[in-house]
Amino acid sequence: MSFRGINNVALDTKGRMAVPSRYRERVLEACGGRLVVTVDPDSCLLVYPLPEWETIESKLIKLPSLNRQARSIQRLLIGHATECEMDGQGRILLPALLREYAGLGKKIVMIGQGKKFEIWDEEAWNDGQKALLESVQDDEGELPVALEELSL
Secondary structure, eight states: OOEEEEEEEEBOTTSEEEOOHHHHHHHHHHHTTEEEEEEETTTEEEEEEHHHHHHHHHHHHTSOTTOHHHHHHHHHHHHHOEEEEOOTTSEEEOOHHHHHHTTOOSEEEEEEEESSEEEEEHHHHHHHHHHHHHHHHTTOSOOOGGGTTOOO
């Protein structure tokens, strides 16, 4: 199972979003429509099929409890994790607290990231992409070692 691509989606007045139809069957097969939504430090939301989230959660729980950064990550990701179930029309309800955290307006973007999705406010996503493209064109930063042999 792999999710990829960018999808423009609208939030309704109740905070529900429709999972794009091209993903619905895969989501149903992978987890019966049961998803987990949590926050990301980049001010977006992360959406995982429940089995994928359970794998990540078990790793997070094993982090050393005396490490301040580990506890902060646990509080952020596990503390905000909310189970959502796709309804018969392929919609999920994004909790108000999570929508507020990510600054989501009516227009949002759902980005496939392999085993998960990111949800961004459309305007924040567009602004971030412009900045990213500018930094890539300026050759800012070093390429991670794991990417040095990647060929596109």
